[in-house]
Amino acid sequence: MTEKELELSCTDCASAGCGKPNGNYPEFCPTKAxxxxxxxxxxxxxxxxxxxxxxxxxxxxxxxxxxxxxWCRAEETIAFALQMGWKRIGIACCAGLMEEGRIFARILRAQGLEPFGICCKVGSVPKGRLGAQASCCDVGEISCNPLLQAKLLAEADTQLNVVLGLCVGHDTLFYQHSEAPVTTLVAKDRATAHNPAGALRAATSASFYNTMLKPNDSLGIKL
Ligand code: SF4
Structure with missing residues (x-):
């Protein structure tokens, strides 16, 4: 596909004029339209x-x-909950980030809030029951369980749920099924100590991640 055939959208915009009232909009701009x-x-x-x-x-x-x-994001999350008058805060926590979950719960308590955490492995359901291939069990036999996390947090009457490091895809289901509104404290990125923006910036520099910008067939982001 040539550049001309690409469908241009906000991620192709160099002006971001919508954020400054200067009317500097490209032709394909939805604000201009x-x-x-x-x-x-x-x-x-x-x-x-x-x-x-x-x-x-x-x-x-x-x-x-x-x-x-x-403020760091944890502080902003607390300020948001306080501003909304929400005390009961659910934590949808990744099993690999339980220490961070414990610290966040301590911080919430210190700020007068009521944390209620549910680990992603809750229910101990084997991966095989949830459609995983046998090879997926090499990294652990028990599946993440975002639907049960959402259900148990709903039963606990949380007013805001905070995602702390759920896997890509498991977070998709959690966002879809959470009864309380959701915000994200940690976006899991195993390669970058949970800093996905760092890998995006690194993709344009001399780094392991610049292969992401190479044509899809040479990339190997396939299962
Ligand atoms: S809305 Fe318009 S000005 Fe704003 S980022 Fe999109 S294309 Fe650019």
Whole structure:
């Protein structure tokens, strides 16, 4: 496919003019394509949804304070929960990050919140029962169980669930099935001490990760 045939979208934009009111929009820009009525309707969507509006208010306040006070993500998560009036905080924790889960629970308690954690291996269901191939058991026989995590956190009446290092795909199911709203504290990345943005930046430099930019057939990101 030539560059011309590519479907251009925001990730191809060099101006990011939507974030600065300077009207610097590329031809393919969805903001440029919006009419006055579209702008009005985009704002109205939040005004019609009191919960969404409350979350937006809280998120904006937390983000501004976080900039100002150099909060880490854990601090912003706590500030968000406090701003929303949520005390009961679920932690959907990866079995490989239980120490981080324990520390986060201690921090939540220290800040007057009520943590309730559920480990991803809860239920001890063998991987074979959940469709895994035998070779997947080389890294452990017990499956992650995001549906049970979501169910048990719902039964515990958590008001906000925090994902702490769930695997890619297992997190997909957890986000889909969580009854409480979800935010992410840790995005699992086994290769980079859970810093996926670091690997993305490294992909354009002399690093092991620049193979990700090579054509798909030479890459080997296949099972
Ligand atoms: S909305 Fe428009 S200006 Fe903003 S990133 Fe997308 S293309 Fe760029």
């Amino acid at each position: 919006m009419s006055e009525a579209d702008h009005e309707s985009a704002a109205q969507t939040y005004e019609d949804d009191p919960f969404a509006l409350e979350v937006m208010r809280a998120a904006s306040a937390v983000s501004a304070a976080g900039f100002d006070r150099r």
